[in-house]
Amino acid sequence: MIEVELHLQGSEFQLNAEFSVPGHGVTAVFGPSGCGKTTLLRAIAGLEPDAMGSARVNGKKWQTPHERLPVEARRVGLVFQHPSLFQHLTVEENLFYGAKRLENASKPFDLTELILILGIEKLLKRHPGSLSGGELQRVALGRALLAEPKLLLMDEPLSMLDQASRGILIQLLERFLQQIDIPVLYVTHSSEEVARLADNLVLLSGGRVTACGPTTTVLASLNSELSRSENAFSVLQGRISSKELPGLLCVECSDGIDLKVPASETMVANHYNLGRAVRLRIRARDVSICLERPQQSSILNILPAVIVEISTSSDSGSRVIKLDIAGMHILSKISDYSVQQLGFHTGQAVFAQIKSASLV
Amino acid sequence: MPQDYDIAALIITLRLAATTTIILLIVGTPIAWWLANTRSRLRSTIEAIIALPLVLPPTVLGFYLLLAFSPDGPVGRAVSVVGLPSLAFSFTGLVLGSVIYSMPFVVQPLQNSFVSLGNRPLEVAATLGASAIDRFISVVLPLSKMGYLTAAVLGFAHTLGEFGVVLMIGGNIPGQTQVLSIAIYDHVEALEYGQAHWLAAGLLIGSFLVLLMVYGANRRIHLMKKA
The missing domain is CATH 2.40.50.100 (RNA polymerase II/Efflux pump adaptor protein, barrel-sandwich hybrid domain)
Structure with missing residues (x-):
């Protein structure tokens, strides 16, 4: 289970997110721009120092009202909206940045296979500055996975890409995210991405969770804002x-x-x-x-x-x-x-x- | 031809500039980091204090340092309590004065460099399991290379050209506290223009070569980023 109850008081914005979803498969966090999706994801990762409350991932306490595990001890994979590779390292060095720091690596991925699946075998020696947006995101995904996260957080990873690379990447995610044994929280405002990727759905609106559960059930509920919107x-x-x-x-x-x-x-x-x-x-x-x-x-x-x-x-x-x-x-x-x-x-x-x- | 005491002045100057730069890079890093990241209200005050040497006449700074270093001054008394020799008219005193005097030239480039780095690379490194010190060494330092180079060159060059503060607290003792800029001044005072030329032209060419190397390195780093 992934159990979250996090509160954050921003200057113009309040996050009061409470939900629990199964500790496997892909859960989409869906909502309009500015509803707090990214803040929620950052708070779960531990990157929002002012976030109060608790977060538990498959039994492991990441945050309680009294205590918080530092980000580096959480084993959280994070793929940002803007690809964020280290500019001073090659693609290969980026890939292994997290893996190198693992104390007891269980190596759930076959490295050669992962590199082939991500289609980055030709990029390994290059510097991030010369890569396209789609390539950068694929390397960022590989880097996060090789650090063997207990939870993978993805923040609109496709939104900065052009149509063609988005098409390629979403196909890859569709096949790949179901295979890996890591729960995924996937922030998006695209109904297509929800339909294609999500087993579970958390609807977020104005910093609050308005519905949460299996995708088909949540989408079929008439109580959510989404079902009443033009985009239902x-x-x-x-x-x-x-x-x-x-x-x-x-x-x-x-x-x-x-x-x-x-x-x-x-x-x-x-x-x-x-x-x-x-x-x-x-x-x-x-x-x-x-x-x-x-x-x-x-x-x-x-x-x-x-x-x-x-x-x-x-x-x-x-x-x-x-x-x-x-x-x-x-x-x-x-x-x-x-x-x-x-x-x-x-x-x-x-x-x-x-x-x-x-x-x- | 330069005299022996001119060579001594050159060596003292280089030693002073190098020592000051190394100390400033070490001391300046946490200060610049704090200034770049803090949300504290104290920030503007600390920034203003560090920037003071930029606007103050060096003689003002030198005057207060001299007072502080004197046997009755706060620093002088502390030093004598610990049993160390007096700071006034000593090389250690010069280093201390130069560290304060050149501080903004090191802290500001570092601070700018840390600010432009942004939080993102550090956040990524943290999620990938890097501890705070690890993040600094593996991400901040390599990405701030240019900032450190600029800070080192500015700190070194500024200390090299120091005159007023040294004159006030160093006392112009040849072979001990006499630096190049003051040696040149002495030569000119004594109408020894030939010797003044040796030193002045040497300083000019040396400074030019150092800056040339820095800008060359700068250009290479930029080209590398684009490649």
């Missing part, structure tokens, strides 16, 4: 069940429930084998609700659903409706007017029209 989305997990339709993949998300999602030919050929586990992201505003099954619609995914919950009306005159589709929960955002006109109520059997679902 759901994440479904499934397996590729068919590649026969041209330009489409069938993803089985629940018994007998197939969703058809667009996929390019090359992606289908190279990447997606039958049975492969994938995640889908569905934006709430892309889901509409019909009382009867629409006939001859261009929308591919029309599924029987039951209304579980309807939110109160928001300022913008829209409501979020939580739907149950064979045990999965997805959100739909529709206008208050439609809810009134069609007389939607909880427990009602309806049809969900999913205009688009994307593989992430």
Whole structure:
């Protein structure tokens, strides 16, 4: 378990973060800019001397109200938003900076393999000044991992990168973060990164944790600010069940429930084998609700659903409706007017029209 | 041709400048570090005190030091209690005076260098398991190389050119406390322009060569960073 209860009184900002998440897998800390995500991460690492409270990582006390472990004794891996390699050291020397200082190294990583996975084998003798942003972040990740951290903290590691290197790095993270035996706290404000990487989700708003739990559950809750915002989305997990339709993949998300999602030919050929586990992201505003099954619609995914919950009306005159589709929960955002006109109520059997679902 | 006592003045000057610089680099590091990182209200006061020699006429500083070093002065009394020889008109006294006089020339470049370093490299080093001393040696020192070089050169050069303070507390004793700048002054006073030339031109060329080396090193470090 990672148990955090930290308070920090800044001049214009207050952090009162309390949450606990499983001590393995990837937990995303999600929230708008300025909500205190970075401060929270720094406080957990021990870099905010004024942070009060307690933090425990898999039983080890990093901070209690009476005592705090110094940063260097915590074994915390930190990858900053701005790549922060030591300018006076080569890539190789940077990589081993932490590893060299370990007293009893257990060497969980095969060095050659790690360097290959990160794709930095050609950079080892170079100085950080000559590396691209993506390369710097990959070296920074390698350096943090080789120090064998008990918890890996990542602060929007992709936000400074261009689209292409972001694409490469997120694929790497997706595969790699699941393999390693280190819990990860991953700060982001990108729903795509949440959908692709996060097993668990902590929602942060104005310095407070508003929700915390498994990603799919948190996203399906109507109580969070996120679900009421324009960016509300759901994440479904499934397996590729068919590649026969041209330009489409069938993803089985629940018994007998197939969703058809667009996929390019090359992606289908190279990447997606039958049975492969994938995640889908569905934006709430892309889901509409019909009382009867629409006939001859261009929308591919029309599924029987039951209304579980309807939110109160928001300022913008829209409501979020939580739907149950064979045990999965997805959100739909529709206008208050439609809810009134069609007389939607909880427990009602309806049809969900999913205009688009994307593989992430 | 330079006389024996001119050579002695040269050696004393170099010894004084070198000793002062080494002491200042050691003493100045924690002071500069504290100034660069503290949030204490005392900071401005300490900064102002350290910068005083920049604005004070050296004779003012020398005058107060002389008073302090005199047998009745606070420092003089402390020294005699411990049983050490008097500081006034001694080489040790000159070193002490020079350390105070050249302090801002060493502390300020170091402080600037520490400030521009920022917290990030230190935070990274801490998360990677480096203790405070380890962080200083493995991260701060190498990244502040230019700051230390500048501080050392400025401290050395400034001590080399010292005149007023030395004159007040050193007493111009040839072979003991007479430094180059004062020897030149004496030669000029005695209308020995030839000998004054030897020393003055030597100092000029020597200083130029030192600065040339520093700026050359500076350029190499910059080029290395870009490579």
